[in-house]
Amino acid sequence: MNFLKATKSAFNRELKQIRTSIALRVLMFVLPVLSLLFFALFFQEGVAQNIPIAVCDYDNTTLSRKLTSMIGATPSANVCYEISSTLEGEQMVKSGEIQAFVLIPKNFEQNIYNITKTEVVAYISGLNISANGMLGKDIQTAVTTFSSGIQIQMLQKRGMSEKQAYVAMMPIAFDKHILFNPYVNYGYYLLPSFMPMMLMIFTILLTILAIGQELKYSTAGDWMKSADNRIIAALVGKLLPYTLVMMLMSIFMNVIMYTWCGIPLNGSRLMIYLSTFVFVLSYQAVAIFIVTLVSNLRLALSLGGGYSVLAFTFSGLTFPLIAMEWWIKWVSLIFPFTFYTDIFIDQALRGAPVMYSLKNIGYMIIFVVLPVILLPRLKKIATDSRYWGKL
16 A cells, blocks of 8 residues: 555545544534634724723812813723712722722812812722723823813913914924834734634644544554554544644634734735644644653643643733743743744734745744654554553
8 A cells, every 4th residue: 555545544534533523523613613703703892992980079170070071082981980989989999890990189170270280090900901001091191181281271371372382381292103003903913813822722632632532542553554554644644634624714714814803914915824824734743742742642632732822821922022031932932823923913913024924934844843753652652552542
């Protein structure tokens, strides 16, 4: 039997395995589709809006009410409650009813007209980092805008024109440009990380299960016989159905992100698809490495699950790698997800030239060839009954 016939024989055998295994079909089709649709719907809004807050207005004057209205008009803050004390505000924050409350002091309006310094205090819960950042920025912007408006009016009353008053109030202009994600849309960088993460988890678990169950149920011998005891043919034939399905899932994933959800794709679409395919192959290779190394299905599934989940932590997407300790940067290199994330940022958001992503493709290919060093051991555990029957 030549290599192609051996591969085809193992492939046909695996198709029969899939038809008789509910677990394999669920991991291949049901859970990936559901998880991708879930995250697409979950991050459909993209930007946090209308976060409930409260205002404690001790002054209750025209100006204090106007400031309250300006805070409520910001994109993130929704003034849902008027409270009578800071103690009530603290209790509401602790109970989770609100994420922040603003304190407007007594004599607020009087101090403004008397050109006396007055303070507006915001208490913001730091438990939710994204809500904390959005509310802090918007409330500060509202207070700064309100204060600037008051100063401009007072300078105009002294005889200055509106333009002169504005220049006197802000002699130095600050022009800020947010690059690549000007809308600060969380979906634009979280979706292309969570979706590939789910694809990665199902790929690694499917591969471990497909090989590991041959050992657990003592059918590894039949698997090898179907491929004429050719380990490479047996491995390629077994994994080819899962590779093809995960490739289709990756196409489905990219269509959801860049077509349905409208995530910007400023670079090469071809590079995005190519990198996703290599990404799938790299995690299949990692799964082969794990299950071959431990030759135990339960332990391999545990290690594979833990390894895949840790990838997001070390990717540098939420906490930048540049700010991490040097040894953590080295740890991040053991995850193909790190390199895939770099490709996504370069191609989708930055629109960088393709050449800048080629090195990351190369790094992921290193993972693809990783199982080669363990092929002799894989053949041994697949033909030696002493390794069969373990949980």
